[in-house]
Amino acid sequence: MSSRFVSLDTSDVRFPTSAELDGSDAMNPDPDYSAAYVVLRTDDVDGHEGHGFAFTIGRGNEVQSAAIAALRPYLVGRQVKDVLDDLGGAWRELVHDSQLRWLGPEKGVMHMAISAVVNALWDLKAKRAGLPLWRLLASMSPEELVGLVDFRYLTDALTPDEALALLRQQAGGRDERIARLEKNGYPAYATSPGWLGYSDDKLRRLCREAVADGFTQIKLKVGADLDADMRRMRIAREACGPDIRIAIDANQRWDVGPAVDWITALAPFEPWWVEEPTSPDDVLGHAEISRRVAPIPVATGEHVQNRVVFKQLLQLGAVSFLQIDAARVAGVNENVAILLLAAKFGVPVCPHAGGVGLCELVQHLAMFDFVAVSGSMDDRVIEYVDHLHEHFVDPVRIRTGRYLAPQAPGFSSTMRPESRTRFAYPDGPVWQQHRTPPPHP
Numbered sequence: 001m002s003s004r005f006v007s008l009d010t011s012d013v014r015f016p017t018s019a020e021l022d023g024s025d026a027m028n029p030d031p032d033y034s035a036a037y038v039v040l041r042t043d044d045v046d047g048h049e050g051h052g053f054a055f056t057i058g059r060g061n062e063v064q065s066a067a068i069a070a071l072r073p074y075l076v077g078r079q080v081k082d083v084l085d086d087l088g089g090a091w092r093e094l095v096h097d098s099q100l101r102w103l104g105p106e107k108g109v110m111h112m113a114i115s116a117v118v119n120a121l122w123d124l125k126a127k128r129a130g131l132p133l134w135r136l137l138a139s140m141s142p143e144e145l146v147g148l149v150d151f152r153y154l155t156d157a158l159t160p161d162e163a164l165a166l167l168r169q170q171a172g173g174r175d176e177r178i179a180r181l182e183k184n185g186y187p188a189y190a191t192s193p194g195w196l197g198y199s200d201d202k203l204r205r206l207c208r209e210a211v212a213d214g215f216t217q218i219k220l221k222v223g224a225d226l227d228a229d230m231r232r233m234r235i236a237r238e239a240c241g242p243d244i245r246i247a248i249d250a251n252q253r254w255d256v257g258p259a260v261d262w263i264t265a266l267a268p269f270e271p272w273w274v275e276e277p278t279s280p281d282d283v284l285g286h287a288e289i290s291r292r293v294a295p296i297p298v299a300t301g302e303h304v305q306n307r308v309v310f311k312q313l314l315q316l317g318a319v320s321f322l323q324i325d326a327a328r329v330a331g332v333n334e335n336v337a338i339l340l341l342a343a344k345f346g347v348p349v350c351p352h353a354g355g356v357g358l359c360e361l362v363q364h365l366a367m368f369d370f371v372a373v374s375g376s377m378d379d380r381v382i383e384y385v386d387h388l389h390e391h392f393v394d395p396v397r398i399r400t401g402r403y404l405a406p407q408a409p410g411f412s413s414t415m416r417p418e419s420r421t422r423f424a425y426p427d428g429p430v431w432q433q434h435r436t437p438p439p440h441p
């Protein structure tokens with residue numbers, strides 16, 4: 001008898017990272033890295049579960065969890081095979097639900113909830129196939145990959161036929177690139193040295209450690225105080241030496257004019273890119289900033305809400321690096337669309353991974369991009385943040401500044417059950433000891 005989905009369970013898991021100011025930046029001074037977590041179970045004898053999550057930074061994680069729970073009726077009771085054999089269809093069903101889409105459309109809490117569930121479905125599919133997700137995607141034909149993508153709103157920039165041609169062009173070299181990935185891994189850059197709340201001494205020490213660990217790029221949070229940014233850039237440049245790339249990240253702090261002034265003031269320190277200079281919705285603003293701070297490249301994407309906004313950023317030449325996030329747009333399918341768009345426009349994808357579990361997820365997408373879509377690692381790096389990996393069953397592995405290719409079946413999304421229990425909010429033992437963080441005055 002064929003198996004069915006029997007449950008979709010959510011949990012609100014929060015880590016008290018604000019205590020150490022890990023993750024602090026100009027717009028997010030006190031994040032508690034959190035996961036609105038979902039587990040899909042079936043009645044199949046293999047016992048495999050699909051795990052996924054939306055990343056938030058604390059308050060509101062209960063709202064995100066409730067949005068995921070609202071998707072339960074779309075899966076529970078359905079035949080597993082029907083759903084997993086047509087994940088393009090499952091994606092369309094969720095994203096285009098005629099009533100749910102009023103909550104977006106295709107943006108915000110509901111879209112992120114769909115991301116968590118779609119990613120959990122991909123985790124389950126990869127576990128059942130006995131492959132890490134990147135290998136599963138890399139084993140799919142160009143036709144199957146194009147079938148995952150919803151081209152509605154994209155065809156003025158990318159048609160299904162163009163996508164097919166791009167994928168076919170790379171199909172011949174896939175085996176050789178898989179071998180290269182498994183041997184050498186994929187380049188990473190280190191964000192951990194540059195959180196805004198760290199002291200100068202800690203910044204200096206962590207910069208030196210990152211270089212000693214083999215990283216060739218780090219990132220500094222900027223945008224709260226220009227004098228402090230200049231001082232911190234100077235410290236980082238001295239600690240890293242002239243050959244290390246130092247990107248800067250303003251986390252949406254500026255209007256267009258102030259962004260240009262601030263970036264111009266930091267230009268003597270040669271930032272590798274400036275990330276999120278302004279609102280993620282302001283496509284024209286990004287284009288204007290790009291034009292006026294050239295040749296300093298502009299990067300964005302972690303808060304870009306869907307493939308349509310990514311399309312516009314590319315059409316306008318507003319970004320030089322595109323930063324996908326595994327859990328903000330609606331999961332693997334939408335990220336395949338964005339990778340295809342980026343390949344069409346020749347813009348390198350450098351994924352965002354600052355959060356809990358985001359490194360684990362997005363490494364699969366970057367590696368798939370290398371094998372099957374862009375075919376290149378040139379100027380491409382995956383963000384690496386050095387904390388909270390111990391909570392995952394299949395944590396990322398970094399060697400000399402590179403991500404090693406994941407080998408375990410699935411999407412590396414499974415959080416250890418004991419971590420989910422200990423950090424459950426608000427009743428887990430860790431939160432019984434921490435005061436519930438107050439909202440801002």
Ligand SMILES: [Mg+2]
Nearest residue numbers: 249275276302
């Ligand atoms: Mg960022």
